[in-house]
Amino acid sequence: MSLLQARGVVGGYGEADILNGVDLTVAPGQVVVIIGANGAGKSTAMKAIAGLVRVRLGSITFDGADITNRPAEEMVGRGLAYVPQERNVFASLTVEENLRMGAYVRPSATALGLERAYATFPDLVGKRRAAAGSLSGGQRQMVAVGRALMLAPKLVMLDEPTAGLSPKFCNLIFHRVRAIAAQGIAVLMVEQNARPALAIADRGVVLAMGRNRFEDAGTAVAANPEIGRMFLGG
Amino acid sequence: MLELVNFYLIPGLVLGAIYALAAVGVSLIYGVMRFANFAHGDLMTFGAYAALFFVAGFGISPWAALPLAILATIPVALAADRAFFQPLRRSAPAVLLISSFGVALMIRAVVYLAYGPSPESYTRGFTPPVFLGEIRFQLRHLYILAGALLVAFAVHLLLAHTRAGRAMRAMADDPDLARVTGVPVAGVIRLTWAVAAALAAIAGVFLAIDTELTPMLGFNVLLAAFAGAILGGIGRPWGAALGGLILGLAEELSSYPWLGEGPLLEPTYKAGVAFAVLVLVLIFRPQGLFRGVG
Numbered sequence: 458m459s460l461l462q463a464r465g466v467v468g469g470y471g472e473a474d475i476l477n478g479v480d481l482t483v484a485p486g487q488v489v490v491i492i493g494a495n496g497a498g499k500s501t502a503m504k505a506i507a508g509l510v511r512v513r514l515g516s517i518t519f520d521g522a523d524i525t526n527r528p529a530e531e532m533v534g535r536g537l538a539y540v541p542q543e544r545n546v547f548a549s550l551t552v553e554e555n556l557r558m559g560a561y562v563r564p565s566a567t568a569l570g571l572e573r574a575y576a577t578f579p580d581l582v583g584k585r586r587a588a589a590g591s592l593s594g595g596q597r598q599m600v601a602v603g604r605a606l607m608l609a610p611k612l613v614m615l616d617e618p619t620a621g622l623s624p625k626f627c628n629l630i631f632h633r634v635r636a637i638a639a640q641g642i643a644v645l646m647v648e649q650n651a652r653p654a655l656a657i658a659d660r661g662v663v664l665a666m667g668r669n670r671f672e673d674a675g676t677a678v679a680a681n682p683e684i685g686r687m688f689l690g691g
Numbered sequence: 692m693l694e695l696v697n698f699y700l701i702p703g704l705v706l707g708a709i710y711a712l713a714a715v716g717v718s719l720i721y722g723v724m725r726f727a728n729f730a731h732g733d734l735m736t737f738g739a740y741a742a743l744f745f746v747a748g749f750g751i752s753p754w755a756a757l758p759l760a761i762l763a764t765i766p767v768a769l770a771a772d773r774a775f776f777q778p779l780r781r782s783a784p785a786v787l788l789i790s791s792f793g794v795a796l797m798i799r800a801v802v803y804l805a806y807g808p809s810p811e812s813y814t815r816g817f818t819p820p821v822f823l824g825e826i827r828f829q830l831r832h833l834y835i836l837a838g839a840l841l842v843a844f845a846v847h848l849l850l851a852h853t854r855a856g857r858a859m860r861a862m863a864d865d866p867d868l869a870r871v872t873g874v875p876v877a878g879v880i881r882l883t884w885a886v887a888a889a890l891a892a893i894a895g896v897f898l899a900i901d902t903e904l905t906p907m908l909g910f911n912v913l914l915a916a917f918a919g920a921i922l923g924g925i926g927r928p929w930g931a932a933l934g935g936l937i938l939g940l941a942e943e944l945s946s947y948p949w950l951g952e953g954p955l956l957e958p959t960y961k962a963g964v965a966f967a968v969l970v971l972v973l974i975f976r977p978q979g980l981f982r983g984v985g
Contacts, residue, residue: 507871528870529871530873530874530876533872534873539871544867549863550860550864554860558857558858561857561873562873
């Protein structure tokens, strides 16, 4: 039984379709990585699932419920958390206020969530009163992921969590992604940093021009010579 | 020195406190909804006249009428949002700005219809000043300052220490991210209108207590409210409060005879001070004292 299932999703912003038929399946506790060239529709696919992009055709079901074109604000309550690529923290709010926002829909879970977030990212403890906008890119990413994990979701979607980060932070993030999955939280991740991401993924999906191009086990995608040549830089 | 305090500093603080309340309202709306609300001045006017209705009708003091004026002004803002701003939620900021101008004219027309163009006042006659040693002031000025301080503190508590306030600030930072974290956007927008309308009513009644009621009461200080909001960093309520206070002080202190005998700036030109500050801020520090929202 899959947790997330997107079937033949077509949609985009305004008149133009960016997605021309995307299928995605994520099972509970699985790590699924989406790769593809710029403009392939990776981020748009995630936004469609998150309710930020209109789906014109196709369907998305999550945890047994149809969530196609449901408002973005109800997703977190269903156990579907999303971390956008850019602007993924509230810059003028403190680190702790950002984390609290992650439990907005269930305030009673705040204390437990904060405890978990600081345990996952101990670096944030000393920064709890700092404005999130004053942090480095890596620290912001920790705040964003910590915020998404506040309510212990069933699935967390990460849009290029390692973009612009130093190799040290990239490894830390990938390491944490595995740790998150080990707690039974499924992870759907878009990554430019494709090889190390596929190495930790259960499944890899290659998108091209808004369509599924290839799909296999993470390591098998990385090992595929044609995919390697076209999408992974040889 | 005493002259400076009695005739320039105290009135400047009072005017600054009123501007601050108006600027915070403008800034809240801008932060959450991303448009310059030109109807804010006329919401102030509406609040002031709503208080007059209760003052004249039931013979109560304008201070007692203030809560009633707030309760009368909030539905006006919510109705304007439902009728005009909500259908335009995804439109360009310029479209919303022009619409707010239309709403401003409608509210003003209602005030003209009900009370006509002649100035009105909450009280008749002259109230003698109170002396504190050599310092003299009107008791109402003291009440206005204390009231503004209390309101500013209440807004601070709301924004910094409540779940709803955090949601408002989160919306101001990034509406899409707020939506993703489960913030009910429509509800937060309604709350923001209610708070802004309450602030407008309070600022309007205070201004009318300090001066007199005319249908142009609020619109006449709208530029100062915007200048204060921009000076503080648009969308940043704490900055707006400081910006408004600075502007009120600047306006009053500009006509003190700092150099030589005559006033530095003829009092007739006072209104130009807000404009000058606005131009200078936009040239030298367009992001405001505190970085404004995008």
